[in-house]
Amino acid sequence: MAKITIYSTPSCMYCKMAKEFFTKNNIAYSEHDIAVDDAARDEMLAKSGQMGVPVIDIDGKIVVGFDRGAIEAALGMK
């Protein structure tokens, strides 16, 4: 199973869509709310070079935004 970490904020709808996508496909993930977790925010910036959520780490492959095609590719679903 791929190890998935999603960096999100509570008010971000694309984060919600990404999480729903994982739930629907029975894929486990862990989540960091960067609105409260500063360490996770810095970790996200370092990993992705991006200041926008969601950032999704799939076994070290970084997907920025809810890019369904890229997520499916990183998971080998297609």
Added chain:
Amino acid sequence: MRDLIIIGGGPGGVSAGIYAARKKIKTLLITDGFGGQSMISAEIGNWIGDQSISGYDLAKKMEEHLRAQEEIEIVDDDGVCVVQKIDGGFSVVTKNGKIFETKYLLITSGSHRRKLDIPGEHEFDGKGVVYCSTCDAPIFKNKTVAVIGGGNSALESVIDLLPYASKIYLLVRSEIIRGDSVTQDKVRQHPNVEVVLNATPQEVIGDKFVTGLRYKDMKGGEIKDLALEGVFVEIGLIPNSDFIKDIVARDDYGAIVVDSKTQETSCAGIWAAGDVTDVLYKQNNISAGDAIKAVLNISDCLKKQ
């Protein structure tokens, strides 16, 4: 040939689709996604019938309502790039290279955000340049940011940032702020907010991420630099009307000119509604109502034939 193609899946397009299906008009709806612009909004408080609903939930409810109709064909992963006139109607070409023909056309393709169009904006998109403050404001906790714009969306963006950013510059190009006066007062009175009037952004500066913003003080004429880490762009909207620009009349801003009684455009057989038109007020309920008005008029035209 179909009777109607609806372009767009925001509140306008979905409302039109539901009415067209219930009128048993042979309809195809083409969109590159459901929900429309307010989908990213955490809370919508003026959608009639729901005291409070997230943009995401509203998008889902609208899509479900549309899909519950039997008599409608839906393409939801494609966009329209060209419309041409043909004998007895129009042909619609999509980005995926599909061609659909129809007698009538209803355009509800809405609008997208205007960009600053200055050096560094594109380069630092997602690296400090932000177009969705609701999404990304928390990333700027304890940081200095600028919001660009003088309307309601700029003010809302400042409000989104207040709990997080340590300092917020509101850069307004003109001499006054146009947005809602109650929100204005709230923003102006906050100690973390500094309003800069007569300021025209020149360049977004940075290395890996944004480190500053250069602007021109239009009164004194000097170029000034602000040290900051976020630039939130809220300078208005551009109608998604390029694919139809050769066929229908548009105003100076690219909005499709419509007859407010019927939603007809300058081209017989094409109607338009919502944010893509020159309607004065841009709101979810208005897009829905105007699109419904268009379908009722289309239905009348079909009956007359």
